[in-house]
Amino acid sequence: MRTEIATLGEFGLIKHLTEGIEPKNASTVYGVGDDAAVLSYPDSKQVLVTTDVLLEGVHFDLTYVPLKHLGYKAAVVNFSDIYAMNGTPRQITVTLGVSKRFSVEDMDQLYAGIRLACEVYGVDIVGGDTTSALTGLTISITCVGEADPDKVVYRNGAKETDLICVSGDLGSAYMGLQLLEREKSVLRGSTDVQPDFSGKEYLLERQLKPEARKDIIQKLEEAGIRPTAMMDISDGLSSELMHICKQSNAGCRIYEEHIPIDYQTAVMAEEFNMNLTTCALNGGEDYELLFTVPIADHERVQDIEGIRLIGHITKPELGCTLITRDGQEFELKAQGWNPLK
Amino acid sequence: MRTEIATLGEFGLIKHLTEGIEPKNASTVYGVGDDAAVLSYPDSKQVLVTTDVLLEGVHFDLTYVPLKHLGYKAAVVNFSDIYAMNGTPRQITVTLGVSKRFSVEDMDQLYAGIRLACEVYGVDIVGGDTTSALTGLTISITCVGEADPDKVVYRNGAKETDLICVSGDLGSAYMGLQLLEREKSVLRGSTDVQPDFSGKEYLLERQLKPEARKDIIQKLEEAGIRPTAMMDISDGLSSELMHICKQSNAGCRIYEEHIPIDYQTAVMAEEFNMNLTTCALNGGEDYELLFTVPIADHERVQDIEGIRLIGHITKPELGCTLITRDGQEFELKAQGWNPLK
Numbered sequence: 001m002r003t004e005i006a007t008l009g010e011f012g013l014i015k016h017l018t019e020g021i022e023p024k025n026a027s028t029v030y031g032v033g034d035d036a037a038v039l040s041y042p043d044s045k046q047v048l049v050t051t052d053v054l055l056e057g058v059h060f061d062l063t064y065v066p067l068k069h070l071g072y073k074a075a076v077v078n079f080s081d082i083y084a085m086n087g088t089p090r091q092i093t094v095t096l097g098v099s100k101r102f103s104v105e106d107m108d109q110l111y112a113g114i115r116l117a118c119e120v121y122g123v124d125i126v127g128g129d130t131t132s133a134l135t136g137l138t139i140s141i142t143c144v145g146e147a148d149p150d151k152v153v154y155r156n157g158a159k160e161t162d163l164i165c166v167s168g169d170l171g172s173a174y175m176g177l178q179l180l181e182r183e184k185s186v187l188r189g190s191t192d193v194q195p196d197f198s199g200k201e202y203l204l205e206r207q208l209k210p211e212a213r214k215d216i217i218q219k220l221e222e223a224g225i226r227p228t229a230m231m232d233i234s235d236g237l238s239s240e241l242m243h244i245c246k247q248s249n250a251g252c253r254i255y256e257e258h259i260p261i262d263y264q265t266a267v268m269a270e271e272f273n274m275n276l277t278t279c280a281l282n283g284g285e286d287y288e289l290l291f292t293v294p295i296a297d298h299e300r301v302q303d304i305e306g307i308r309l310i311g312h313i314t315k316p317e318l319g320c321t322l323i324t325r326d327g328q329e330f331e332l333k334a335q336g337w338n339p340l341k
Numbered sequence: 342m343r344t345e346i347a348t349l350g351e352f353g354l355i356k357h358l359t360e361g362i363e364p365k366n367a368s369t370v371y372g373v374g375d376d377a378a379v380l381s382y383p384d385s386k387q388v389l390v391t392t393d394v395l396l397e398g399v400h401f402d403l404t405y406v407p408l409k410h411l412g413y414k415a416a417v418v419n420f421s422d423i424y425a426m427n428g429t430p431r432q433i434t435v436t437l438g439v440s441k442r443f444s445v446e447d448m449d450q451l452y453a454g455i456r457l458a459c460e461v462y463g464v465d466i467v468g469g470d471t472t473s474a475l476t477g478l479t480i481s482i483t484c485v486g487e488a489d490p491d492k493v494v495y496r497n498g499a500k501e502t503d504l505i506c507v508s509g510d511l512g513s514a515y516m517g518l519q520l521l522e523r524e525k526s527v528l529r530g531s532t533d534v535q536p537d538f539s540g541k542e543y544l545l546e547r548q549l550k551p552e553a554r555k556d557i558i559q560k561l562e563e564a565g566i567r568p569t570a571m572m573d574i575s576d577g578l579s580s581e582l583m584h585i586c587k588q589s590n591a592g593c594r595i596y597e598e599h600i601p602i603d604y605q606t607a608v609m610a611e612e613f614n615m616n617l618t619t620c621a622l623n624g625g626e627d628y629e630l631l632f633t634v635p636i637a638d639h640e641r642v643q644d645i646e647g648i649r650l651i652g653h654i655t656k657p658e659l660g661c662t663l664i665t666r667d668g669q670e671f672e673l674k675a676q677g678w679n680p681l682k
Contacts, residue, residue: 051483129394
């Protein structure tokens with residue numbers, strides 16, 4: 001079944017895709033259907049705005065990414081940015097550029113993923129723009145969220161002796177990508193290796209259906225811990241840590257042995273003959289939280305499941321250093337995902 | 342002089358483009374440089390959010406659109422949506438997808454246009470996303486604005502007997518586009534007609550450097566007139582009027598003789614052998630305001646320069662009707678710009 005998008009037209013398609021959307025948040029006054037969405041935030045909140053674009057052929061490959069997963073991910077990566085400010089995502093606008101290759105049913109799948117993510121995270125779709133494109137698929141999502149003014153966490157607040165923490169594990173989404181790329185080669189007949197995903201489901205899920213760490217933000221709040229600096233890890237730990245250090249005018253020391261890595265990630269790195277630590281440092285798309293806390297919070301943060309201490313903040317002149325398992329010291333380099341290289 | 346974007350990388354390019362940006366609005370707490378921008382709006386304001394995407398080959402043609410003009414227009418069309426809610430634009434995020442064809446100098450031009458528009462309209466650039474693209478140029482801008490809650494004007498408030506008003510004149514941007522398309526054919530040698538833009542500057546300006554009608558919003562406020570429904574005319578008068586009627590559950594009657602058309606538009610329609618009224622009804626990209634006011638405001642609205650009364654709102658069962666100069670009645674059809682046809 002394939003319905004051409006042209007049969008619905010722009011307004012028909014938007015109506016079709018946004019049918020039955022009911023705002024869940026008190027701050028959503030008016031959603032889809034006018035020149036702009038109307039939101040109402042109380043004085044006591046600051047408004048957070050972030051935006052992320054995904055372009056076919058650059059950020060995703062539809063030969064192995066299902067459209068529903070893509071929609072889910074496109075929304076979640078924006079939520080992740082709001083959580084990384086210690087905020088709560090509330091609304092998104094969805095902008096799509098769609099070539100003739102795509103049908104109404106394709107858009108249904110994509111939107112099903114976006115709507116599912118919004119349901120899971122309690123976010124309202126309040127508007128957007130849908131247009132044809134000469135080639136490919138463009139998904140640009142803007143997310144609006146809220147935070148208590150005294151609780152917003154920036155990247156620039158890390159202080160000397162602060163502890164550096166990460167949630168979850170790193171490098172698994174990158175390994176999932178390697179797996180999928182190998183599968184694609186197999187489908188093209190350019191290699192003899194047969195794809196076998198059994199026991200590797202976690203890696204695929206990390207790549208195809210990442211989650212934003214709302215749970216970690218809640219746990220930190222419950223534990224009364226306010227990070228001094230925070231960001232989400234989308235381009236790789238090295239790159240993000242260097243952002244925090246640069247913006248905080250600080251240095252850091254992190255320890256290879258403390259970087260959290262899942263067993264499956266390690267197995268795959270071995271299989272692909274890749275350096276495991278390099279994958280964890282530069283892999284990207286983890287959507288875990290990287291944050292710093294005062295040393296006084298040491299015990300409280302250590303007690304939280306899913307958070308790992310990987311090092312500490314230093315004076316700026318000491319630079320950003322990785323201490324390997326055998327005690328060697330290396331300067332961290334941002335070799336992660338760079339969409340403009 | 343051509344600098345490859347890859348030499349700067351994503352963060353280098355963003356830093357380069359956003360250098361020296363100083364927030365002008367009290368509501369901008371923190372702009373470019375973190376996971377999200379932080380805004381602070383007082384309780385007394387509602388927050389408006391709108392988004393518009395421009396794709397190369399669909400919305401613009403760089404063979405005749407200068408990048409600086411394109412940047413200006415990409416920002417202004419978003420401001421126009423905020424004014425159409427009776428609001429004031431305050432912040433934008435700018436998302437760019439850029440193929441290798443473009444250099445740092447190209448991006449400088451594009452950003453110069455965006456920054457100029459922001460300066461003229463008092464808007465802050467607070468964030469965005471910049472990435473490479475396989476082909477072409479993608480510009481997606483989201484605008485955040487504010488309005489007094491009791492002053493927001495939706496599309497759905499038009500009432501029977503309300504007067505229908507438009508600002509400025511219609512069809513001129515569309516005629517500018519026809520002119521530029523002809524010029525392009527000439528450059529390709531596919532026609533013998535020599536381009537002559539003298540005396541047609543207004544049409545080119547309407548197409549290449551449209552303005553949002555901030556001035557009209559101010560004049561209405563000063564005159565104490567609150568429109569009952571309003572939207573901006575981006576897809577053509579017919580299409581927009583039908584949106585207002587549908588969402589307001591109303592019909593309308595508009596008069597051909599009252600539709601405001603510039604002299605140059607008329608001359609060009611003659612030259613191109615096009616129906617002038619069709620151009621004015623369906624041309625698109627006018628970015629004028631279409632609004633309805635209670636009949637009691639008749640005299641006050643008539644006194645405002647740059648506003649024309651073109652008809653009135655009726656019961657829904659009467660449909661949307663155009664009365665021609667010779668008294669014939671036609672049902673309005675939305676034949677305007679449809680980016681998905």
